Amino acid sequence: MKRVITYGTFDLFHDGHRRLLERARELGDHLTVGVTASTYDDARGKLNVRQSLVERIGNIVDSGLADEVIVEEYEGQKIHDIQRLKIDTFVIGSDWVGKFDYLSDYCEVVYLERTKGISSTGLREARGVIRLGVVGAGRITRRFVREARFVSGVSVEAVWTRDHAKATAFADEFELTWANETLDILLEHVDAVYIATPHETHVEFARKALEAGVHVLCEKPVALSVPELEDLYALADARSLVLLEAMKTAFAPGFQRMVAIARSGTLGSIRAVDATFTKLITEGRELDSPVGGALTELGTYPFLAIVKLLGEKPTDVSSRVLRKGEDGVDLFARVNVDYPHAVASATVGIGVKSEGDLVVSGTLGYLYVPAPWWLTEYFETRFEDPRNNRKYYTTYDGDGLRYELAEFVSMILDQTPESFKLRRSESLAVASLLERARRDARSFG
Structure with missing residues (x-):
């Protein structure tokens, strides 16, 4: 036998x-x-x-x-x-x-080998399995599709990118059902989409998806201005759809726990937040696109930490940037954010390297997250008396993209338009910080 x-x-x-x-x-x-x-x-x-x-x-x-x-x-x-x-x-x-x-x-x-297109509409509706399409076929989309297998209730079925040959190769590699020739055709095949394309296309593609009655998980930043993001949320509400910004850090268990402990009173009153994220990039859209640069590429991460820890209404925002040439993208930026009760700094760079840690300073002690803090697995609370110091360990599985996808799927299945892990008002506050930092930046060097 x-x-x-x-x-x-x-x-x-x-x-x-x-x-x-x-x-x-x-x-x-x-x-x-x-x-x-x-x-x-x-x-x-x-x-x-x-x-x-x-x-x-x-x-x-x-x-x-x-x-x-x-x-x-x-x-x-x-x-x-x-x-x-x-x-x-x-x-x-x-x-x-x-x-x-x-x-x-x-x-x-x-x-x-996977049997393509096997999940029927009837079973999907009865069981709650969501057909997901991906818009874009770059590095992050590849990681996303691999991570999706760790999330129950969703099946990645289709891909679209402007280069159809690239979409076909992507679909073959990941055994997807469809490699669509147009975005409109993809939207006919799916219940939800994940958008991971250049920043300047996010608003256009998200709007098309929402108008087609499709839920949207969109890479950060969804929009480069607050009014554009507000319009998309209004459209999602009008169509009873989920629109969620894919800030993976916001949904990671370690980051959520860090924020909860920092805001619990353990540190006393929080008076300062300093967050840094840098990586060296030598080629690509980050350096060449009019909307590239360190702020648009990385700024949402430290801004998220600042908003989560200090609130959504800063009194002042100022930024200094080092540009690529006289009028090029920002290779490095330091943003100062003032609140009535605290101050914060966000440091980002794609042409300058620095220690990527996060420090939350309080009146009783401080919290330290080592680099890379945006992939939070471990952090410490430290006090004047070192006997009171504590170390915290949490999980961060894979690339972390599974956490945002799991939240997105739950919101759709539970018919919940907003997540407490990343509220709309917080996404709007981050968008506002990014918009103000880019608009008012003063160059140096």
């Missing part, structure tokens, strides 16, 4: 799951299905699982395709299961190609 095993979360069971199990059964005489426990899903960074373990096991049992169902509870269990159950073939979807090659020491490993 040839024994086959496969694993998965099997949340919101749909035709794609069914087809995977059917194809797995065809490879042997006995099929064991491992269903991941909720604690293991948490440990491996799987987000937004909608059904309980009992419900997900029921999905498999009701399918009638499994001879045996087991629960996967910890990392490394696959090796033990394969040996214990005398498995001949391990089967998994092709979006995990290479990930489980190490199991070939114990059994045959088979990666099954």
Whole structure:
């Protein structure tokens, strides 16, 4: 008897799951299905699982395709299961190609290609699986699609970019259903879009999607002016759609915990916030585009921290920038933000390198997040008496894009137009800081 095993979360069971199990059964005489426990899903960074373990096991049992169902509870269990159950073939979807090659020491490993377009409309509506399209096919979009497999309730189906050949290659690589020739056609195929294109196109593409009745997750900054962003929010409300800015830091567990502790009174009254984000860039749109530069590329990160920690209504904003040539983009910028009760500084650079940390200064102590603070995994609170110092450790899985996508999916499924993790007023406050810093910048050097 040839024994086959496969694993998965099997949340919101749909035709794609069914087809995977059917194809797995065809490879042997006995099929064991491992269903991941909720604690293991948490440990491996799987987000937004909608059904309980009992419900997900029921999905498999009701399918009638499994001879045996087991629960996967910890990392490394696959090796033990394969040996214990005398498995001949391990089967998994092709979006995990290479990930489980190490199991070939114990059994045959088979990666099954994805069956395109398998999730029907009826199942999607009944189960809540959202069809997602991506607009753009650059580096961040590639990371986003890889991260999407860790988020339950969503399936990336389509891609559009102005270069159709590039879209086709992207769709083939990631086994997407459609590589669309126009944005309008893509919008006909999906329930939601992720926009990751040059900054100056965000407003146009987001507006088209909202007008087509499609939810929007858009890379930061969504807009380069407050009125444009306000108009998009008004349009989203008019169409009962979700519009969310993809500031991944805002949705990361470590950043949320850091803000909560800083604002809890542990540090006393917060009197200063200093945040820095720099990276060296030698070519690309960041240096060549009229709306490129350090502020538009990186400014939203420190501005987010400042707004979250000090509020949405600063009294004054001033900035100094080092430009590329006389009229080029800003290679480095320092922005001072004043509040009635505190001061803040945001330092960003794409042509100047500095320590990328975050310091929150209070009347009782201070909070320190080492570089890269925008990927918060660890921070400390420090006091006059070092015996009171504390260290905090949190998770930050993958590239962090899964956190913003999970929040976006939850907002759609729960019909919630706003997230407490990034309120609209906070996005507008960040947009205002960016607009004012760019508009009033004084050059040096």
